[in-house]
Amino acid sequence: MNIGNTLFGNGGKTFQSIGSVSSLVLLFLNIAFVISGLILLFFFIMGGIGMIGSAGKNDPQKAEQSKKTITSALIGFVIVFVAYWIVKLIGLLIGINNII
Numbered sequence: 001m002n003i004g005n006t007l008f009g010n011g012g013k014t015f016q017s018i019g020s021v022s023s024l025v026l027l028f029l030n031i032a033f034v035i036s037g038l039i040l041l042f043f044f045i046m047g048g049i050g051m052i053g054s055a056g057k058n059d060p061q062k063a064e065q066s067k068k069t070i071t072s073a074l075i076g077f078v079i080v081f082v083a084y085w086i087v088k089l090i091g092l093l094i095g096i097n098n099i100i
Helices: 003-008 021-055 060-094
Strands: none
């Protein structure tokens, strides 16, 4: 198994094909959006587990903390979603069609 091909695609030459600052920024943005999605999923799961765990107990503080975790995850999702579309809009305005 070729780890470079499996993880980075393009025959493992993704980082070798970076020829300009713009391609480096595009690579960074793509990685940042993927990582933010994984973090969002993690916080949703942790908030849900906290809600389930506090459902059988008479601990309103733990339930409130779980609600805050889910609310923060949703706010973060909205921020990342808006940022994604702002980057897409800027790309269209300056003439880069496949910016993300």
